[in-house]
Amino acid sequence: MTDSGEMQAALEAVLFVASEPIPRGKLLEIFDEGEREAAGEALDTVVSRYGAEAGKGVLVEEVAGGFRLVTRPELHGYLRKFFEVTGRTKLSMAALETLAIVAYRQPVTGPEVQDYRGVNSSGVLKTLLERRLIKIAGRKQVVGKPFLYRTTREFLMHFGLESLEDLPPLEEIEDVFGAQQTPLELESL
Template sequence: MEAVVEAVLFVASEPVPESRLLELFEEPDRETARRGLAAVIQRYRDGQSDRGRGVMLDEAGGGYRLVTRPELNPYLRKFFDANQSNRLSMAALETLATVAYRQPITAPEIQEVRGKNSAGVLKTLLEKRLIRISGRKDVVGKPFLYATTRDFLLHFGLHSLDDLPPLEEFEEAFLGDGDFAGDGVEKPADREEEVLRQLALLEEREADAGESDDEEAGAPDGDSGDSRDSGDETWPGPGRRVVGVSGFAGRDAAAFGEADAPADGHGPEGTGEGQEEER
């Protein structure tokens, strides 16, 4: 059973839930199979203290996956070319945080929070499958509603949205002294009982300060240096990346739930005239 579980987790491009693993074994007694699987997982975890292994078992997104050991990140950086960073820009982080804490939310509402036209950033986040279009708001114009995806959870190693931290902690980790909520806009408090500490730590480890400078230097005209990363062989960031058929699938996993784009093929709607669009 242990070999089967390890092989499945190795080839899987996304976390495999316990129920799916149990389906692999013809065990008439479901509870016996569940205890057997739990023992396998525990044995694997116990063996993770062996530094001779390059991967370790991780639980995220409601399932299990194999990830690379954090101490091997320097070697993986060299392999994936550390000069090409897949880290999110400041504009993308601001927009993603706005969606995460206020979802579902429309593009005009995001613009009100950030004070900037975010259509270009929304399109980039849709392409990266970190957000999705979850429907339309029942108001004049019926603008699209945006929400985070399961890939958002996987990217930051979160089990659910309940792991989001207080908004102030997110701002301190990413935005410094700036307040992305803007003047006169109330900060959301409904998810502030749980912490997004994992988000801050994981994203912080994805690149050092020099990589941030490189990203801004290569960005198109705009105020925040938000760039649309496109190479498939760029370094996806250290740790917590699935090893398997799709390699480091933290950024490549298929989107879950509703489609990333509406049926008519249109991208994020415009949010105002005469304003420069961030991209």
């Protein structure tokens, strides 16, 4: 039987090499069936050891239905200097508005997004598709059969959300925008 220390080391190694969050059940599958309960405890220990309060350079976070090993956000300045990156690209206000509409109204069509925003949004939708924050989720069965858009797993990971239920209430979004009309005020939810 594998000891707890070896289980923890194996879990750390898998989290280190994984490119996206791994669900708990899938992580535990690397161990024999009889060891999975102990492996679950080992995973809890790893999550605690690399938690937000641990003060290490990396942390294990639970997002998008799984666990991943990431660098601490407050250390990103050092990483940018190391890699000589000028900074991460930010989303424009138009992209944020469009992303909010898709997130809160999904699935939503391009023409519906355009109606909410009051301007042509095809370029912004294309940008969000390229950044893999939204995806095409089929076609709406109406005249013209426009594409339906919804958010992706990358959207959840980028914003540190476990699921769409973790989105802040719409009232909080409206508070952030202050007196400005938010894109979602056009119709009550």
